[in-house]
Amino acid sequence: MLHLLEFVGVAVFAVSGALAAGRKKLDFLGVVVIATVTAIGGGTLRDLLLDRHPVFWIAQPGYLYVTLAAALLTVPYTRRFRAPDRSLAYADALGLALFTISGSQIAERLGLSAIIVVLMGTLTGVAGGVLRDVLTAEIPLILRRGRFYATAAIAGIVLYLLLELVIDRTAAALGGMFAIAALRIAAIHWDLTLPVYSVPDEPQNPPPP
């Protein structure tokens, strides 16, 4: 189950990365690089932090082939058909849901405490997209305009951990994933955001030359 989830998550995140690269007008190799970083970035960081070796895509290079195929199929698809509106956001929401829950299950099986399970799940889901944004010189808008990105991940993991107390683990995982994708898509549609925290700039700071 975990492996299958990660395969699907890798594929949809690769599509989301390829679309983001297309919006930035990168060349074909840039498309593959951004798709790969988006797809395997979060899981790689999780594996490094948890000292899980070999890293998941070294243990199972199949993930890289899936990434490559997903990125390369996205290009002709969007050339022939117009990219469906908000397609990037939907692919991203699905990848977020899959990676977040699979990441938290991995931390859970290592017997780590609840806060680490939440953090690892969130990081697995979010880090690939943050790396994609940093590399394409987008300020991780995730952080700025919010729209319940990491919030959705955290809420879904908490729901999963709670559901697990009463129902079967697989059903709980599906519930958590559904909550993440639903929250995220709802946030996009109705422009939901978290309150903003604002501190005025310090006047003493001289402007950069």
Place this chain on the structure above:
Amino acid sequence: MLHLLEFVGVAVFAVSGALAAGRKKLDFLGVVVIATVTAIGGGTLRDLLLDRHPVFWIAQPGYLYVTLAAALLTVPYTRRFRAPDRSLAYADALGLALFTISGSQIAERLGLSAIIVVLMGTLTGVAGGVLRDVLTAEIPLILRRGRFYATAAIAGIVLYLLLELVIDRTAAALGGMFAIAALRIAAIHWDLTLPVYSVPDEPQNPPPP
């Protein structure tokens, strides 16, 4: 002693991260994310590079609670009271001092050579702030305008290593930390900078389209 230092360092760096997030008008979750990255980024990179597992905040999730509490207390505090002028810079100077020395002590106890001790200490102190700047799309001004940021860290570690030859390790650590914080605050007050190195741009490079 080391643990206590790291706890205080984590707290002040979390405050510095939360203030930086407030300056960028991030939402509440963005505040927590930036505070966390700032607070644990340097130590995490150090642990990964030195292959120390579990990473300090996985071994001791208390660090995460401290980060969360520090970030969440910063928000109402600066809403009720005006953020004291240069508060971010002072919190940052203290965090830099604490993390730099604790990081170099960890490398020292592993019996690594002096240049690695200096590098690991500097990296522990500086990397969290660099990550904060990259994520909030600030060019790490540390690098550009200098103001003795990493310079203060390096000078403090060298002083610590020298003092250790003649006095007790704890006293040497305090001396090193004091030097770092003092140098950094002096650099802010008197706008001290290092000389700048400048190479003209190559005219052959076509401007980006």
Place this chain on the structure above:
Amino acid sequence: MLHLLEFVGVAVFAVSGALAAGRKKLDFLGVVVIATVTAIGGGTLRDLLLDRHPVFWIAQPGYLYVTLAAALLTVPYTRRFRAPDRSLAYADALGLALFTISGSQIAERLGLSAIIVVLMGTLTGVAGGVLRDVLTAEIPLILRRGRFYATAAIAGIVLYLLLELVIDRTAAALGGMFAIAALRIAAIHWDLTLPVYSVPDEPQNPPPP
């Protein structure tokens, strides 16, 4: 052979980093930081991903001295003599060739599959420059305008793996390196680029406030 390659690669990447820092008018310490990140970033990421500990420059701090010396010699050199035109690009092409092949040889000796060998080699060659660009707030132009950067690395590794089937490993490595440097320099001279993939922006996305 591997060690010697890595020493030369570290030195030329340090020069390339120092020149990039000079173009950005960083202070002296910024020059050292960027030179170091550029020089050891790719190899460090490779070692972390492959769980090779101690990381190459912790095992052999000589790399750090070479980096430091190369960065510090670049400053007076370009002050006295004008930086030769395109010197940064040439130093970079050489470093790319050396690091890419040495990185793929390391993955090869661990018995990893071909796709991982290609990826590790490319990553070893490219990641230092990407980190340099992220830290100096250059969008990794590598990705955008292409000019066969990672493409050259990948082509060189594939050539190396093929040559190895028919000739001696050292000769194959030299062939691969030559191909990388030649492709990269040719791409700069004749402005070769890969086709660009472009997806129109979604009109629904409100502009950032």
